[in-house]
Amino acid sequence: MMTNFLTRFPEPEELLKRSLHQEPSFWPVNGHIHTPFSFSAFMAIDPIFEMAVGEGIKILGINDFYTTKGYREFHDQAVRSRVFPLFNIEYIALDRELQKKGVRVNDPNNPGRTYFSGKGLDFPDTLDARHAGMVETVIAESMRQVESMVVKTNSVLSDLQSDIRLDFEEIRRLYARELVRERHIAKALRIAIYERYPDTGDRTTFLQRLYDGKELKANPASNASVENEIRNNLLKAGGRAFVEEDEKAFLSVDMVIEIITHAGGIPCYPVLLDDAKGNFTDYEGSKEAFLSELTARNIFCIELIPGRNDATILEDFVKFFDSKGFIILFGTEHNTPEMIPLTVSCRHQAPLSESLKKISSDGALLIAAHQYLRTKTGDSAMSRWNQLNTAQRQGMLNLGRAVFQHFQNT
Numbered sequence: 001m002m003t004n005f006l007t008r009f010p011e012p013e014e015l016l017k018r019s020l021h022q023e024p025s026f027w028p029v030n031g032h033i034h035t036p037f038s039f040s041a042f043m044a045i046d047p048i049f050e051m052a053v054g055e056g057i058k059i060l061g062i063n064d065f066y067t068t069k070g071y072r073e074f075h076d077q078a079v080r081s082r083v084f085p086l087f088n089i090e091y092i093a094l095d096r097e098l099q100k101k102g103v104r105v106n107d108p109n110n111p112g113r114t115y116f117s118g119k120g121l122d123f124p125d126t127l128d129a130r131h132a133g134m135v136e137t138v139i140a141e142s143m144r145q146v147e148s149m150v151v152k153t154n155s156v157l158s159d160l161q162s163d164i165r166l167d168f169e170e171i172r173r174l175y176a177r178e179l180v181r182e183r184h185i186a187k188a189l190r191i192a193i194y195e196r197y198p199d200t201g202d203r204t205t206f207l208q209r210l211y212d213g214k215e216l217k218a219n220p221a222s223n224a225s226v227e228n229e230i231r232n233n234l235l236k237a238g239g240r241a242f243v244e245e246d247e248k249a250f251l252s253v254d255m256v257i258e259i260i261t262h263a264g265g266i267p268c269y270p271v272l273l274d275d276a277k278g279n280f281t282d283y284e285g286s287k288e289a290f291l292s293e294l295t296a297r298n299i300f301c302i303e304l305i306p307g308r309n310d311a312t313i314l315e316d317f318v319k320f321f322d323s324k325g326f327i328i329l330f331g332t333e334h335n336t337p338e339m340i341p342l343t344v345s346c347r348h349q350a351p352l353s354e355s356l357k358k359i360s361s362d363g364a365l366l367i368a369a370h371q372y373l374r375t376k377t378g379d380s381a382m383s384r385w386n387q388l389n390t391a392q393r394q395g396m397l398n399l400g401r402a403v404f405q406h407f408q409n410t
Contacts, residue, residue, distance in 0.1 A: 004123050005079050006375040009406060012399055019402040025354075026361035027404070030342050031061040031086055032117070032270075032303055032331025036177040037070035038090075039184060041224075041334045045073045048342075049081040055343050059364040059404070061086030061331065063117060066139050068263075069178045071123045084407050086367050089118045089265070091138075094250035104281040106272040109237070114253050117268040118260030119301060119329065120367040120382070122374055127263040134251060135259065139179065141249040146180050152241040153185060153234065160209055164192045185241075186231040187337065190223060210234065224337035257297070264374050266367070266382055268301040268329070269294060273309045273317060276347070287320050300385045301327040301363075306356075311346040315353060322359050325393070327385065329363040330356075365400030372403045 009015065034040045035048065042048050052060050060083050062074045071087055078085035092115055098105060099112025107113035127135075150168045157164050171188045172180045193210075197203040200220050207216055207226070211233045218225035234241045251259070257267045272281055284290050294302070302321060306314055318328055330344045330352070344360070345351055352360070370382035381388060381396060388396070 004075070004375050005407075006372050006403075009372060009376070009403065011376070012373075012402075015402040015406055016398065019398070019405055026358040027058040027364075028056050028343065028357075029059040029329070029360050029364040030057055030331050030344055031059070031119075031329035031360070031364055031367070032063040032088065032305065032333055033060065033342070034064055034090075034333060034335040035062055035070045035074065037067055038064040038179050039176075039181045039335055041337060041339045045070065045077050049077045049083055051342050052083050053081050055341060057083060057342050058408075059084045059086060059361075059368070060342070061088045061119070061329070061364070061367075063088040063090050063331065063333075065090050065092070065179060065181070066135060066142070067178050068121065068123070068125050071125070075123060082408060084364075084368060084404055086119065086364060087121045087123045087265075087371065088268075089121055089260070089263075090270070091116050091118075091256045091259075092250060093253045093256045094247070095253050098283070103283055105283040106270055106281060108272065108275065108279075108281055113250075115270045116253060116256045116260075117270050117303060118263060118265035119268045119303075119327075120264070120266050120370040120374070121260070122264030123371075125263070127259070131259045131262050134255065138249060138251060141246055143180060145243050145245050145249060146182060146185065148243040149182060149185055149235055149241050152243060153189065156210070156234070156240045160206075162196075162206070164189075164196055166192065182231060182235045183227070183335075183337070185235060186227040189230055189234075190227045212240070224339075227337045253297075257299075261383070266301050266327070266370060266385075267297075267299050268303050268327075269299050271302050271304045271317070273304060274313045275308070278310070278313075287317065291321070291324060295386075298386065300325070301329070303329040303331060305333050306330055306344055306346045306352065307332060307340070309347055311350040311353075314346055315356060318356055318359060325386075327363045327366050328359050329367070330360045362397055362400075365404060366396055367400075368403050369396050369400035372399070 035045055062070055064070055075085055095112045095114055102111045104111050105114040147168045150166050154165050166188055171184050175184045175187055193206060197206055203220055204216055218229040233239055260267050274280055332342060332344055370380045373380040
C-alpha cells in the first residue's frame with residue numbers, strides 16, 4: 001500500500017516546537033520539472049535527484065502533464081535523497097471564449113489555449129472516479145492524436161522512398177514511461193535517421209528532404225537541437241505530419257481548476273511573461289488587468305520558468321504579484337531534449353536575485369505546509385488563502401519551514 005512520509009511526522013504544535021531558530025533566509029528550489037512519465041530531458045527519475053543533490057537543490061516539484069503515475073517513484077527517490085518533494089501536475093485547457101476572440105493566454109501561437117498547473121496534490125491520489133474519468137478521456141484523445149502523427153510521419157517517409165518506419169507501441173516501450181507525446185516521435189525519428197545514415201552529410205541531405213528543402217539550422221552534432229527542428233518542421237502546425245487536436249483533448253479552465261481542487265491541489269497559473277523580443281501575450285500584457293483576471297477566478301498562485309525571461313522584467317513582475325499576496329514558484333520544466341541545470345536562472349543564465357530566491361523558497365514552503373496538512377488532516381488553510389490575514393499566512397509559512405526542517409533533520 002502506498003504511504004506518504006508525511007504521515008509519520010509529528011503534529012503541528014510539536015513540529016513548531018522543534019523548529020530551529022537558526023536557518024538560512026531561503027533554500028534552493030525548483031518547483032516545476034517534467035519526468036519521463038510525460039516527456040523529459042531525463043530518461044529516468046534517479047538522475048534527476050543525483051543532479052539535484054549535486055546542485056544543492058533542497059525542494060523539487062514533479063509537474064508532469066495529466067498524470068500522477070510518477071509520484072511514487074519521485075516520492076521514494078526524494079526521501080532517499082533528502083530532497084523535499086512537491087506533488088504537482090499540468091494540464092492544457094481551452095478557453096473557447098478567448099479562442100473566439102483571438103486572445104493568446106500562455107501559449108503564444110494558439111489563442112485560448114491555456115497551460116494550467118496544480119500544486120501540492122494529495123499523495124496517494126484521492127481524485128474521485130468522475131474527475132479521474134475526465135482526465136483519462138483527455139489522455140486517450142491525446143494519445144490518439146500522437147498515434148495519428150506516427151501514421152502521417154510514416155506516410156511522409158514513404159513519399160521520400162525511405163525504408164525508415166516508426167511504430168507507436170515501440171516508441172512507447174523504448175522512450176516513454178506513461179504518455180507518448182510528439183517529442184517522443186521526434187526523438188524516435190532522429191535516432192532512426194542517425195542509425196540509417198551514419199555519415200553526417202547523408203543525414204543532412206535526408207533531413208533537408210524531410211523539411212521540404214528547407215535549410216537546416218540545427219547543429220547535426222546536437223541531438224536535442226535536431227529533435228527540436230524535426231518537431232518544428234514536421235509535427236507542429238504547418239508540418240506534413242501535423243494532426244490537429246480534437247476538442248475532446250481539452251477541458252475548460254474551470255474544469256481543470258475543479259479537478260485540481262478535488263485532487264487536493266492548489267490551482268496555479270503558469271506565466272509565460274516576455275519572449276526573446278520583449279513581447280507578451282494578450283492575456284498577460286497588463287499586470288493590473290492580468291491580476292484582475294486571476295483574482296476573479298480565485299487564483300492566488302502563479303509560477304514562472306525564469307529561463308525564458310529577462311531578469312529585469314521578471315523581477316518587476318514577481319515583486320508586483322508578491323506585493324499582492326500571491327504564492328509564487330519557479331522552475332525549469334526540463335520538458336525539452338536539452339539537458340540544462342536544475343538551478344533556476346533567468347534568460348542567458350542570469351542568476352536570480354536574492355529577493356527572488358526567497359520568494360521562490362517561501363512559495364515552496366507554503367506548498368510543503370499544504371501537503372503536510374492535507375496528509376495529516378485532509379484539509380488545509382491554503383485552499384482559503386485569500387481569506388487568511390497576514391498573521392495566518394505567516395503561520396502557514398512557519399509551519400512549512402518546520403515541516404522542511406523536520407524532513408532534513410530526521
